Structures are given as C-alpha cells and as structure tokens.
Amino acid sequence: MNGNEISEFITVFLMLIGSIISVISAVGIIRFPDVYTRSHAATKSSTLAVLLTLVGAFLYFFITESLVSVRLILGIVFVFLTSPVAGHLIIRAAYRSNVKLADSTVEDELKDALHQKD
Amino acid sequence: MFTLILQIALGIMAVSTLLYVIRVIKGPTVPDRVVALDAIGINLIAITALVSILLKTSAFLDIILLLGILSFIGTIAFSKFLEKGEIIENDRNC
Numbered sequence: 001m002n003g004n005e006i007s008e009f010i011t012v013f014l015m016l017i018g019s020i021i022s023v024i025s026a027v028g029i030i031r032f033p034d035v036y037t038r039s040h041a042a043t044k045s046s047t048l049a050v051l052l053t054l055v056g057a058f059l060y061f062f063i064t065e066s067l068v069s070v071r072l073i074l075g076i077v078f079v080f081l082t083s084p085v086a087g088h089l090i091i092r093a094a095y096r097s098n099v100k101l102a103d104s105t106v107e108d109e110l111k112d113a114l115h116q117k118d
Numbered sequence: 119m120f121t122l123i124l125q126i127a128l129g130i131m132a133v134s135t136l137l138y139v140i141r142v143i144k145g146p147t148v149p150d151r152v153v154a155l156d157a158i159g160i161n162l163i164a165i166t167a168l169v170s171i172l173l174k175t176s177a178f179l180d181i182i183l184l185l186g187i188l189s190f191i192g193t194i195a196f197s198k199f200l201e202k203g204e205i206i207e208n209d210r211n212c
Contacts, residue, residue: 008120011120011171012123012124012127015124015127015168019127019131022130022131022134022161022164023130023131023137025157026135026137026157027137029138029141029157030137030140035147038141038150038153039153042153042154043153046157049161049164053163054163056171057168057170057179060171061176065176071179071180071183075163075179075183078183078187078190079160079186082186082190085190086189086190086193086197089194089197089198090149090156090197090200091149092201093149093196093197093198093201094147094149094200096200097148097149099147099149
C-alpha cells in the first residue's frame with residue numbers, strides 16, 4: 001500500500017462522510033418545524049460537511065502533488081469563522097421581524113428579556 | 119474505485135442541494151429561504167472541491183474562497199435588510 005493509495009483512501013473517506021453529513025443536514029432542513037430549528041440544522045452540520053470536504057481536498061493535493069494550498073487553508077478558516085456568524089445574524093433578523101416559533105415551543109426567554117428592557 | 123466513490127459523493131451532494139432547493143421554494147417565511155440559500159452556497163463550496171479533485175486540477179481552489187466570501191456577504195446583506203429595512207444606512211448619528 002503506497003502513499004498514493006493511502007491518500008486516495010483518506011480523501012474518499014472524508015468526502016463520503018462530508019456528503020452524508022450534508023444530506024443529513026438537508027433532511028433536517030426539510031423536516032424541522034420552524035426557522036430556528038431549521039437554521040440549527042443548516043448552520044452546524046453543513047459547516048461540518050464542507051469542512052470535512054475541504055480537509056479532504058487539502059490532504060489530497062498535499063499528498064499527491066505535495067502542494068500546500070494556502071487558498072484551501074484560508075477557505076477552511078473563513079468558512080469556519082463566518083458560517084455561524086451568518087446563522088446568528090439571520091436568526092436575529094428573523095426574531096426581530098416577528099417570525100413565529102413552532103407550536104411545540106415551551107419557553108421564550110428572549111421575549112421576556114426584550115420586554116423587560118423597555 | 120476512487121473516481122466511482124467520488125462520483126457517488128457528488129451525487130449525494132446533488133441530492134442534498136435539491137432538498138435545500140425544495141426548502142427555498144416552499145419556505146413559508148423569508149428567513150427560511152435565506153437560511154436555505156446560505157446552505158446552498160456552503161454546499162456549492164464542497165461541490166467545487168469535489169470537482170477539482172475529480173478533474174485533478176488545483177485551478178479551482180480560489181473559487182472556493184470566493185464562494186465563501188460571496189455567500190457570507192449575501193447573507194449579511196439580507197439579514198440587515200430584514201432587520202432594519204435598508205442595507206447601507208446614511209444617517210450619521212446612530
């Protein structure tokens with residue numbers, strides 16, 4: 001088993017795990033009841049999926065062509081930093097524009113905090 | 119074997135993008151659609167990485183960075199528009 005086969009195995013493993021996590025996230029975004037739980041599915045698991053895929057690509061190019069791609073490292077760091085921030089901002093905008101929570105929601109602490117401040 | 123499994127992974131990615139597109143079409147509110155579009159942008163990054171491995175070229179790697187930045191800016195602009203009604207504010211005393 002030479003280095004090429006090992007690199008192919010690692011790449012294929014990471015890519016397959018990443019795509020399976022991505023389809024799990026898509027099932028979550030279809031089946032969850034309101035926008036908050038949907039963003040919980042979309043933000044976390046699709047970020048993990050794309051990070052696994054990018055790490056797989058980085059390791060592939062590193063082992064086969066011995067190319068350290070700085071663009072891929074920057075892409076990994078950038079996606080890892082900005083995807084939760086984007087999820088936070090869009091959910092904050094959704095709450096401020098009065099999107100309803102699901103019917104099975106038990107407690108809304110943010111509403112109490114916002115009305116206490118007024 | 120290597121190419122076959124990569125193509126299978128690409129097919130699974132395509133299925134998940136299709137599910138996101140369903141949410142974009144039928145999402146009842148605007149933030150639903152924006153969340154799904156953001157996830158489609160993130161998914162497109164992974165598809166670009168897969169295609170660049172399948173074609174055995176490293177020429178597409180800055181597309182990954184570009185798509186990440188563009189998807190982030192688009193989501194930020196949409197959330198500012200939803201929250202305040204305008205994207206770039208011009209008043210100075212805020």
